[in-house]
């Protein structure tokens with residue numbers, strides 16, 4: 001599966017595709033929600049590594065509107081719990097991820113994101 | 124002694140298509156165990172394993188570092204990715220598997236952001252063709268075919284290590300004596316400013332295996 005935390009780290013890596021290659025857009029996403037233990041330390045620690053806008057936009061596309069457009073200054077427990085849910089509990093089990101720039105399609109097959117490229121697509 | 128990860132969910136059928144933990148894997152586990160305290164002191168938030176195979180190494184690291192860390196694992200072999208995920212579940216560590224060569228789709232976002240990188244690469248010297256073929260097939264042959272000097276796959280990744288490592292980050296690599304370890308270490312220092320030490324070495328049959336650790340700072 002692809003969790004949104006991982007999706008937030010994946011960019012298109014086709015040769016010469018360097019702009020507007022992140023975030024990849026989900027299409028035909030089959031979602032499963034899987035409860036995992038809330039670990040505020042982890043969620044707090046990962047915030048500086050996130051591209052906030054990409055995360056919020058992706059969560060909204062997948063139907064979760066709990067995250068504010070701007071990262072709040074006060075990180076209270078409610079906020080961290082919502083963020084925990086978006087990052088770790090929304091699992092995309094099937095579907096594809098598409099590059100907004102070059103339109104390359106990365107399938108999620110058997111629950112694993114397939115980011116392999118053919119020889120001629122490698123930079 | 125930390126326990127070796129539980130791999131009882133994997134069958135001999137799995138190990139027909141995915142690299143089964145062997146002497147190189149076990150030497151790597153010993154190196155991680157020897158460094159366990161310093162790895163914890165790093166307070167890592169992101170770990171990355173290239174070529175995770177069964178997922179044994181990352182599951183072990185996950186047991187050392189606990190759940191406040193993101194564990195990303197790549198492999199060119201889709202079966203290996205599946206096994207990695209299952210090994211995570213079996214050992215109560217979430218391992219995020221991505222089917223890709225090295226870490227290319229992560230380069231932009233993880234620039235200077237990875238705290239621990241592990242790589243037990245295909246290190247066996249073979250004909251170059253053999254390595255190239257195995258790489259494009261993503262089958263079990265890709266677990267060992269390393270091409271010229273056994274370094275073709277490793278050398279590609281070595282170019283990107285410095286860009287991925289965080290300020291206090293560490294990179295652990297398996298190498299064989301025939302891979303020419305002094306040259307690897309010298310060129311990482313000269314080209315990328317990364318210092319290194321040999322953490323462990325062991326003879327296993329015809330292989331003389333080493334675990335090398337790379338990092339930026341001087342180690343005391």
Ligand SMILES: C[S@@+](CC[C@H](N)C(=O)[O-])C[C@H]1O[C@@H](n2cnc3c(N)ncnc32)[C@H](O)[C@@H]1O
Nearest residue numbers: 142148174175176198199200224225243265266
């Ligand atoms: C020697 S095995 C190590 C497996 C496991 N990490 C262990 O220690 O038992 C090498 C692994 O690297 C994978 N591999 C080979 N070339 C790769 C590449 N270019 N990118 C990612 N993984 C690769 C192989 O499929 C195989 O699973």
Ligand SMILES: [Zn+2]
Nearest residue numbers: 012017099102
């Ligand atoms: Zn693209």
